[in-house]
Amino acid sequence: MTTKYTTEEIKRKYNDFASIYSTMERVQELLGLRKLRQRLLQRASGEVLEVACGTGANFPYYPQGCAVTAVDLSPAMVKIAEQRTKTVASNINIQLMDAEQLAFPEKSFDTVVSTLTLCTFPDPIAALEEMKRVCRKDGRILLLEHGRSSNRLVGRFQDIREDAHAKRLGCHWNREPLELVEQAGLHPIVTRRTLLGIFHEIEAN
Template identity: 40%
Template sequence: MKKEKLIKKYDKQVKVYENNRANQKLAGWRSKIIKNAYGKVLEVGVGAGANFPYYDRNNVEVTGVDFSSEMIKSAKRAASVFQVKAEFIQEDIDELILEHNSFDCIVSTLSLCSYPDPIVTLSKFNSWCRKDGIILLMEHGLSSNPLLSFTQKMIDPLYAKISGCHCNRNIDKIIEKSNLQVDHIERYWSDIIYLIRARPSK
């Protein structure tokens, strides 16, 4: 899908993502992963700022990136409501240029599904994160249940057309190829949801 079309698709979904902030299951997983964030945080694909309630606001300064102007507006409101110190960059992750080793923590939630090549995106996280920093991911991918994963693969073309994101990402393979050093993985919801704490490769 062309980038301009994808951006418009996400612009139009901002209300859906704002409503999703009330999803209790997602809230529990977000809280579990985001409580590990500290210092200078880069949150990629920040969306409607659904993670802002869970940051330790005394311990983080967040830079939120998203290519959708509507998502950025919504994330700004969320940062203000939850009093998280934050600045925002409206940019495509593929075009984003940041200094190497410049963040203590990189956060991505439910976003690897959106990028054309998530391994390339993770290699960027690797370079932007300080070598003693932490990379926190909450992502969705293929289930370990064969019937569910078969269904995910079958519906992916339609799913991607409607939502802009893929439901058939093989997170295990993506993480393995990314060279991130994984410290901890938890999986939920028939193993579709991954909570991952990792460090950049040396």
């Protein structure tokens, strides 16, 4: 049985994790995430919304000329992200906001970015629908997600450990990102899977 967390519970979890998230970022780098972030974000342009930016791990990789608005639920994660804005060239404005109820009019952004988040959102489909709503018709939604491995044994292990993992990190690691994207009515244009099919790079509109 999978434990479901409310938005308030996820906020509390990430307020607690904020101080150790930089260690988690180093683990992510060992898994090759830096290259994946760079490759994804080079496709960002114009007015950009980053949804659930966390500590701002993507901030160094935005191309010049992007005007970035970033949102997250957790004040402690945002506090670290604010510090990071001082070390990067891009113009980044951060706000506290729920991804499932974005306070922006429809078609406000040229690019919407979200990374390592569909595993954590209490309602990932609602968050994706919001991303689609605020993205301009000719805009891009850029996602870097992890999900259930396409390797049979690893996928099975993720299924067995799903609840224990979610209890610790609030992360449902056997979700299927591409299925969620399609269920939310987005149209994937480019998709690539790496590392035993765990990571997904997705461009959609």
